[in-house]
Amino acid sequence: MTAAEPPPGAREGGSMNGPLPFHLLPQTAAVAPDGHLHIGGCDLLALAEEYGTPLFVYDEAHLRARCREAVAAFGEGVAYASKAFLCLAMARLAHEEGMGLDVATGGELHVALSAGVPADRLVLHGNNKSTDELRTARHAGVGRIVVDSFDELERLAELHAHDGLVPKVLIRATPGVEAHTHEFVRTGQIDSKFGFGVPSGDAARAVAYAQDSPAMELMGVHMHIGSQVFVADFFHQAVEVVAPWVREMGLPELSIGGGLGVAYTHDETAPSITEWGIAIVSACRDAGLRARVLAEPGRSIVAQAAVTLYRVGTIKEVPEVRTYLSVDGGMSDNPRPVLYGSGYEAFLPRAATAPRPRLVTIVGKHCESGDVLVRDAQVPDDIAVGDVLATPVTGAYGHSMASNYNKVLRPAVVFVADGQARLVVRRETLEDLLHYDVAD
Numbered sequence: 001m002t003a004a005e006p007p008p009g010a011r012e013g014g015s016m017n018g019p020l021p022f023h024l025l026p027q028t029a030a031v032a033p034d035g036h037l038h039i040g041g042c043d044l045l046a047l048a049e050e051y052g053t054p055l056f057v058y059d060e061a062h063l064r065a066r067c068r069e070a071v072a073a074f075g076e077g078v079a080y081a082s083k084a085f086l087c088l089a090m091a092r093l094a095h096e097e098g099m100g101l102d103v104a105t106g107g108e109l110h111v112a113l114s115a116g117v118p119a120d121r122l123v124l125h126g127n128n129k130s131t132d133e134l135r136t137a138r139h140a141g142v143g144r145i146v147v148d149s150f151d152e153l154e155r156l157a158e159l160h161a162h163d164g165l166v167p168k169v170l171i172r173a174t175p176g177v178e179a180h181t182h183e184f185v186r187t188g189q190i191d192s193k194f195g196f197g198v199p200s201g202d203a204a205r206a207v208a209y210a211q212d213s214p215a216m217e218l219m220g221v222h223m224h225i226g227s228q229v230f231v232a233d234f235f236h237q238a239v240e241v242v243a244p245w246v247r248e249m250g251l252p253e254l255s256i257g258g259g260l261g262v263a264y265t266h267d268e269t270a271p272s273i274t275e276w277g278i279a280i281v282s283a284c285r286d287a288g289l290r291a292r293v294l295a296e297p298g299r300s301i302v303a304q305a306a307v308t309l310y311r312v313g314t315i316k317e318v319p320e321v322r323t324y325l326s327v328d329g330g331m332s333d334n335p336r337p338v339l340y341g342s343g344y345e346a347f348l349p350r351a352a353t354a355p356r357p358r359l360v361t362i363v364g365k366h367c368e369s370g371d372v373l374v375r376d377a378q379v380p381d382d383i384a385v386g387d388v389l390a391t392p393v394t395g396a397y398g399h400s401m402a403s404n405y406n407k408v409l410r411p412a413v414v415f416v417a418d419g420q421a422r423l424v425v426r427r428e429t430l431e432d433l434l435h436y437d438v439a440d
């Protein structure tokens with residue numbers, strides 16, 4: 001078997017009921033002569049047998065390629081936004097490939113440090129960092145603290161009065177650009193809990209404070225306009241607001257955050273990290289900016305690297321209404337459809353190139369009618385109870401937002417490469433569910 005030629009019509013978006021479009025799959029996806037889909041040289045059906053379902057399967061080559069692409073586009077300081085998917089193996093992989101890590105809480109900081117990522121490769125975010133989080137980050141020597149509020153500036157000054165440490169900081173600016181993305185993941189507009197508004201003058205006041213303060217070394221400005229943004233124009237507009245200002249102050253760095261969108265369904269396409277990088281860097285240069293341009297991609301590094309495997313448990317027909325197909329996971333391993341109305345595709349790894357003429361609603365096993373994974377999924381006609389079903393593009397904000405709702409066990413995660421699978425996060429056990437209870 002070689003890297004599979006996608007079936008006709010599969011690469012260019014495909015159609016609603018055609019075979020799964022291959023552009024949504026990880027880069028080593030290949031169809032074996034028996035029709036099974038392999039990723040990283042591993043048969044997905046065999047992985048489901050060995051590790052159980054639901055299971056997150058990440059293509060290590062895909063992850064590494066995206067990290068390298070980001071480093072090539074932005075240079076060494078580019079950070080992986082670890083909120084998209086974080087475990088020890090992922091932190092190490094991003095570090096090995098030359099990326100820094102963006103950590104948004106003391107918890108993410110702890111995992112990154114535990115993975116052996118040097119503190120100076122970390123960028124700490126958060127609109128409400130606690131004194132403890134700031135203290136820990138400063139003592140560890142994190143590379144950058146992205147300051148988000150006047151309260152945080154004061155907190156840093158107080159900490160400095162005690163221990164004299166001087167962290168390098170960026171000021172998070174809110175440029176006043178409304179990216180057209182879901183309102184829950186939009187952050188560049190003025191009405192936001194994040195950062196210092198540029199139009200109000202708060203951002204300039206924060207910069208002045210940081211420049212005068214002995215408690216921090218101001219390195220530059222940060223902005224993040226939102227997530228799952230497809231239109232380069234929004235990044236352009238944000239750069240136009242912030243770049244002249246960074247240029248005038250002679251600050252050495254501008255981070256444009258993350259936010260590059262990815263395709264989840266057959267009808268979507270997205271710019272590559274390379275295209276995004278070129279657009280951003282040239283917008284900065286057009287604005288006369290000489291500062292180092294940094295970024296924090298999350299989703300675009302990991303989303304398409306993974307598929308989730310489920311087992312079909314029941315198929316219920318409601319005549320003339322819809323067919324419900326229940327799988328053994330749901331909103332606890334992928335809350336994105338419920339939270340943002342996000343769309344996904346589905347396919348059968350045993351018949352990866354099969355047409356998908358049948359319309360079903362894929363639901364999870366939680367005690368909620370809203371527990372929908374794919375509202376209108378096209379699947380092969382012969383789908384049956386017991387089948388392993390896969391949803392592609394689940395590498396970002398799935399495992400990281402997973403929960404134990406209904407005491408469902410959080411899935412395992414495997415990395416696959418060169419015909420080998422390695423378990424990087426084990427499946428939770430029933431014992432784990434009792435772990436935090438304090439018995440009488």
Ligand code: LLP
Pocket residue numbers: 081083084102125185224226227228257258259260296297298299300336340396397
């Ligand atoms: N930098 C900052 C400061 C951020 O807040 C984020 C994402 C990123 C970088 C990475 O953005 P990305 O490249 O992944 O779009 N749970 C939502 C996404 C929330 C994003 C939060 N911040 C979802 O599932 O769509």
